[in-house]
Amino acid sequence: MKHIVIADQERPAETSKIARAYGVGLECTTFYDTNYLEEHPNGIAEYLQTIGKFPYLSMHGPFTGLSTGVRDRLIREVTMKRYLEACATAQKLGVRDIVIHNNYYDYCAPRDVWRENTKVFFADLLESIHDYDVRFHIENTLERDGDLIAEIIQNAGSPKLSMCLDVGHTHGMAKGAMPALDWITSYRDMIGHVHLHNNHGERDEHNNLQNGTIPMEKVLEALEHYAPEANWCIECGLPHQDVTQSLEYLVSLGYLSKKENCCE
Numbered sequence: 001m002k003h004i005v006i007a008d009q010e011r012p013a014e015t016s017k018i019a020r021a022y023g024v025g026l027e028c029t030t031f032y033d034t035n036y037l038e039e040h041p042n043g044i045a046e047y048l049q050t051i052g053k054f055p056y057l058s059m060h061g062p063f064t065g066l067s068t069g070v071r072d073r074l075i076r077e078v079t080m081k082r083y084l085e086a087c088a089t090a091q092k093l094g095v096r097d098i099v100i101h102n103n104y105y106d107y108c109a110p111r112d113v114w115r116e117n118t119k120v121f122f123a124d125l126l127e128s129i130h131d132y133d134v135r136f137h138i139e140n141t142l143e144r145d146g147d148l149i150a151e152i153i154q155n156a157g158s159p160k161l162s163m164c165l166d167v168g169h170t171h172g173m174a175k176g177a178m179p180a181l182d183w184i185t186s187y188r189d190m191i192g193h194v195h196l197h198n199n200h201g202e203r204d205e206h207n208n209l210q211n212g213t214i215p216m217e218k219v220l221e222a223l224e225h226y227a228p229e230a231n232w233c234i235e236c237g238l239p240h241q242d243v244t245q246s247l248e249y250l251v252s253l254g255y256l257s258k259k260e261n262c263c264e
Contacts, residue, residue, distance in 0.1 A: 001194075001224065003056045003231045004256065006247070009238050016051035018240065022247045022256060025056035027099075027233045031089050034062045034082055044092045057093060058193070058231060061086035061136075063101040068121045069114035076121055083125060087132050097231060098136050099164045099193060102149050105142035105174075114148065119155050126158050137164035137193035145178040146187050153190050162192030165227075168206060168235070171214050172199035180214060184222040191227040195235040196220075196246070206235060208242040209249045217253065 005025035008015045012030060019026045037043050066079040090098050104114060138149050149163050170180045198212030199205035209216045223230060236242040250256040
């Protein structure tokens with residue numbers, strides 16, 4: 001992997017301490033809420049003051065109500081506006097890697113319509129961010145496989161676009177979906193970012209890496225082999241023990257070095 005981060009879970013004061021204790025970075029999930037900066041005009045400066053300096057940060061972009069490929073043109077226009085706002089926020093945070101959602105699910109649009117709309121959408125997005133030093137990672141949510149995301153990336157042919165494989169979503173959100181190991185062996189170095197969490201195959205629990213039925217050790221081995229340049233984000237929910245247990249698990253497997261005086 002290239003970088004390891006933990007999601008800030010909209011509690012940066014707490015999660016930044018854990019990240020620093022283990023020598024990992026932070027994924028800024030605070031700014032996925034498109035109302036946040038309207039309600040907190042100084043939110044970016046306050047956030048940076050709260051977390052202190054980190055050598056590496058990533059960011060989760062907005063996703064609620066957004067869609068890149070639906071038939072409704074106005075929804076696509078709002079989605080573009082929000083993604084460009086995310087770019088501006090990322091630049092102020094010093095972030096290069098931004099996670100966004102494809103938001104495709106069966107029956108939301110015919111696949112041929114979706115393909116055409118997303119092809120145009122991402123071509124326009126990439127043209128608009130030509131001068132930004134950012135990279136978008138398209139995350140799977142309810143997709144049964146990654147073919148539509150892979151097609152977007154192949155059509156774009158740009159280093160500014162890759163796949164974010166959400167390992168938990170492959171198991172707990174889309175029934176009958178391709179298992180995470182098959183995603184990895186199928187899409188390989190298209191995967192530039194990874195969300196790591198476990199579940200029991202019934203819902204999106206965001207458990208620690210060992211609490212579930214995803215064969216996490218095999219998943220991590222496959223990621224190292226097939227997508228060695230991908231960033232890993234531990235996206236477990238709070239309480240803290242789920243995050244720290246996941247970090248300790250990575251230590252036990254040799255992916256992280258044990259730090260002194262780690263958070264309890």
